[in-house]
Amino acid sequence: MANKDPGGFLQQLRQIAARMSSGPRGAGLGMKLLIGAGALAYGVKEATYTVEGGQRAIVFNRIGGMQMDTVLAEGLHFRIPWFQYPIIYDIRARPRKISSLTGSKDLQMVNLTLRVLSRPLASNLPTLYQQLGQDYDERVLPSIVNEVLKSVVAKFNASQLITQRAQVSLLIRRELFERAKDFNIILDDVAITELSFSREYTAAVEAKQVAQQEAQRAQFYVEKAKQDQRQKIIQAEGEAQAAKMLGEAVTKNPGYLKLRKIRAAQNIAKTVRNAHRTAVFFFICQEPAQIKE
Numbered sequence: 001m002a003n004k005d006p007g008g009f010l011q012q013l014r015q016i017a018a019r020m021s022s023g024p025r026g027a028g029l030g031m032k033l034l035i036g037a038g039a040l041a042y043g044v045k046e047a048t049y050t051v052e053g054g055q056r057a058i059v060f061n062r063i064g065g066m067q068m069d070t071v072l073a074e075g076l077h078f079r080i081p082w083f084q085y086p087i088i089y090d091i092r093a094r095p096r097k098i099s100s101l102t103g104s105k106d107l108q109m110v111n112l113t114l115r116v117l118s119r120p121l122a123s124n125l126p127t128l129y130q131q132l133g134q135d136y137d138e139r140v141l142p143s144i145v146n147e148v149l150k151s152v153v154a155k156f157n158a159s160q161l162i163t164q165r166a167q168v169s170l171l172i173r174r175e176l177f178e179r180a181k182d183f184n185i186i187l188d189d190v191a192i193t194e195l196s197f198s199r200e201y202t203a204a205v206e207a208k209q210v211a212q213q214e215a216q217r218a219q220f221y222v223e224k225a226k227q228d229q230r231q232k233i234i235q236a237e238g239e240a241q242a243a244k245m246l247g248e249a250v251t252k253n254p255g256y257l258k259l260r261k262i263r264a265a266q267n268i269a270k271t272v273r274n275a276h277r278t279a280v281f282f283f284i285c286q287e288p289a290q291i292k293e
Contacts, residue, residue, distance in 0.1 A: 046081040057086040058125045068126045089125050089134065093117045093188045096137060098145045108158035108201050112149055113194035114172070116141060116187060124184040136185065144179045148172055158197060165192065 051057045057072040062083050072086070079086065099113045118137055120128055132139050152171045153161065161168055173190040180187045 047078055048076060049079065049086050050076050051086075051088065054090060054092040056089050056091050056122050056125055058089070058129060059084055059086055066126050066130060071122060071125050087129060087134070089120055089122075089129075091119055091122050093119045094137070096141060097193065098142055099194075100146045100149045102146075102150045102153045104153055104156060104158045104161060106157045109198045110153055110158065110161060111194070111196045112153065112192060114145055114149070115189075115191045115193045116145065116176070117189040118180070119186050119188065121181075121184040121186055128184045132183065136183065140180075140183045140185060144176065144183075148175045148179060151175065158201060161195060165195070168192070 049057075051072055051074045053074055055074065057077065059067045059070050059072070059079065061067055077086070094117070096116050096118065097113055098116060099111065101109060101111050104110050118141060120136060128136055149172065152168060152175065155171075156164065156168060169190075169192050172192070173187075176190050177187050
C-alpha cells in the first residue's frame with residue numbers, strides 16, 4: 001500500500017530549500033530545481049501503483065469511502081495521494097486443510113479432514129472487504145466447514161461413511177459450495193483426505209470382521225463335509241447298482257460268470273508275459289557289461 005502521508009516528505013524538502021537559500025544565488029537556484037525534481041518524482045511514485053498477476057485491487061476514498069463499483073485488473077494504475085489508497089487481493093486459489101470431530105447417525109465419533117481450494121469472487125471484492133476484510137478465509141471457512149460436516153455426517157451411519165464415501169463427499173462438496181457463495185467465496189475443489197473413527201469403534205469393527213471370517217471358514221467346512229457325504233452315497237449307490245446288475249446277469253445267463261473268469265485269466269496271463277519280457281530284456285542288457293569286466 002502506498003504512503004498515506006506525503007506531507008512529512010514535502011516539509012523536509014521545504015526545510016532543505018530554506019537552508020540553501022542563504023548560500024550563493026546560483027547554488028540556491030540549482031538546489032531548488034533539484035528539490036523540485038525530487039518532489040515531482042516522489043509525487044509520481046505516490047500517485048501510481050501496480051497490480052501484479054493473479055491480483056485485483058479495490059480503492060478506498062477518504063472522503064467517499066469504499067468505491068463499490070471499482071475492481072481494478074492487473075497493470076499500472078493511478079490514484080490521488082493521501083485521498084485514495086488501493087487494497088490488493090490475491091484471487092488465485094489457495095489450499096487449506098480443515099479438520100472436524102463430529103458424530104454419525106449411530107452416535108459414533110468421526111474425525112474428518114477436508115482439503116479446500118478457495119478464492120474470493122473478484123467482482124464482489126468491495127463487499128467482501130466491507131464484510132470480512134482481507135483475512136476472509138480465516139473468518140469464514142473453518143465455521144462453514146464444521147457446520148456442513150456436522151449436517152452431512154449426521155445423515156449416515158459409521159459403516160455407511162466408508163461404503164458410501166463417494167456420496168458423502170458429493171453432499172459435502174455441494175453444500176459447501178452453496179454456503180461459500182453467501183460470503184462471496186468460490187470453492188474450486190473439496191476433497192476428503194482423512195476419515196477415522198474412535199479406537200473403540202475400530203476395535204469393534206476388527207472383531208466383527210474376524211468373527212465373520214471364522215463363520216465363513218466354518219461354513220466352508222460344513223459344505224465340504226456335506227459334499228464328501230454326497231459323493232460317498234453316490235459311490236455306494238453305484239456299487240450296489242453294479243452288484244445288482246451283475247447278479248441279474250449271472251441269474252439270467254450262467255455262462256456270463258465263466259466269461260468274466262476267462263477274461264480275468266487272460267488279463268493275468270498278459271500281465272505275467274509282459275513282466276517276463278521285461279526281465280529277459282534287462283538280463284540281455286546287463287550281460288555284455290559283465291563279459292567286458
